[in-house]
Amino acid sequence: MIVEFLQDVFTPEFAFLRRALLVAMMSGVVCAVVGTYVTLRGMAFMGDALAHSVLPGIAVAFILSGNMVFGGLVAGVLTAVLIAVVSMHPRLREDTVIGVLFVAMFALGVVIIARSPGYSGQISSLLLGSLAGVSPRDVWMTAATSVIILAIITLFHRGFVVVSLDRETAHALGLRVRWIDLVLYVLVSLAVVASIRSIGNVLVLALLITPAATARMITQRLSVMMVLAPFIAMFSAVSGVFISWTWDLPTGAAIVLVASALFAVTWLSTMSPLHRRSTQRPESSSPALQGTSHA
Template sequence: MNPLEFLTDLLNPDLAFLPKALAIAVMSSIVCGVVGCYVVLRGMAFIGDAVSHAVFPGLAIAFVVSGNLVLGGSIAGLATAVLVAVFSHSRRLREDTVIGVLFVAAFALGIVIISEAPGYAGSLQQFLFGSITGIPTSDLYVVAGTGLTVLTVILLLHKELVTVSVDRESARALGLRVFWLDLTLYVMVTLAVVISVQTIGNILVLALLVTPAATARLLTDRLGRMMALAPSLGAGSAVVGLYISWSWDLPTGGTIVLVLTTAFLTAWFLAPQRGLIARQRRRTSHQQYQNRSEPTTP
């Protein structure tokens, strides 16, 4: 299928689910790209994976009672994020330890709940790997509203979040409320994950949160440019991934992740400053310069 045929399918009224899938994928990729910059900056990629486990019981309950999946996942994820912030604030236990205990327990609870639902195997597969082509119209508006809320909060607290991410002790010395900023970031990560679960599933959602930001980090040293590049890379990969999956009848979530990974590997090798080839050239040039500078012995 060529791009023109894909565009024709997007405009086909009989395939109304396809433009909705594209809109959800792009919106969730943009939000995850922005939030993921803070995740990469703080070196807390683990929390993205953990949050995807934490939202699972809420998704499972919402599915069993035929409720809104985004709302159910948000409630469960936010409750767990608050508990993590409270338990880790004393610093008696490391943050990753608390996350490991609470989020895995939440995921186990979700497994137990969903096992009681009819069609257990199919429901579990939908949650784990996404079901982007079966998204109701109501979720489109929920994702748009949630994503806009996340981006607004990030914009308003950008300087504070960066300060806490770079140097927590300096943030405390400046009088910033580190606990509440940590909690806010946990909540933003949770919401970003929740709106992405239907696109890419619990198992693969970490890629949408981390890979675009990590790719952007290879391409620039400036946070502002990174936060512009990451959502652009995520959204572009979502479009390409959906196109490839629709053309060759492949799983949408897995295809989007593979496109993201391809972009990351390309940046890893070819980035102008941080790419492997550029680093190797600088190393070779430095060695040649040293060899020319060494005095020759008679």
């Protein structure tokens, strides 16, 4: 089956399969890299909020034949700003505000889709991912978005690491923590938009969190984690597309199930008594120290 799949990938009439594979791999890389910071900071819920909040912006842009990256980014940044502003209320916790706003934005996206019946079938592919829905324009858009994301990460890497490991230290060093937070939220929104075509809006959080969490169980070194997570994501993307094509399954679900299976296998192997004895470290060698020294 693998040989047949490879033959199909390079067959001219199945060009959409080749495009889907490219988009899935690029999406896996950027989501895994951004997801490393999300995992380190324990902000999976925030990632979920931003992943769902881009839906109304993407839906509007899609219906108006506009730029989906711009539409999703506007919706994501708007949600991030609203979370920061509404969280100023003394009686509201940030996680409560996140829960309220991300559900509200997702519901708004669903309403927009429902009010545009002529596009509902096409937009549904944005929710669950689609092999056939990937166009040449999507490939270029994902590639451009990926380059932008990786360039921003290169510029802000030190700030992301320090803020992720110790916000008080970040303040003491004079870093603008709130601005760094906002930049990370923008990157999450961009990564989500880049992954919409291959994995869909509903399941994209798994591509942000699962590969990074799997890599985190394997290593305590941040530099290794940031290399390992994209490889795990790319393997999940390629395997998921293969499974989706071979057994006619939803692309996003297949990719997520592969990533989840890798997570489960890694958890079982790293929790074995033999592995735990072999990886014991002196108490002074903490994950935070290792993450800082290798950042």
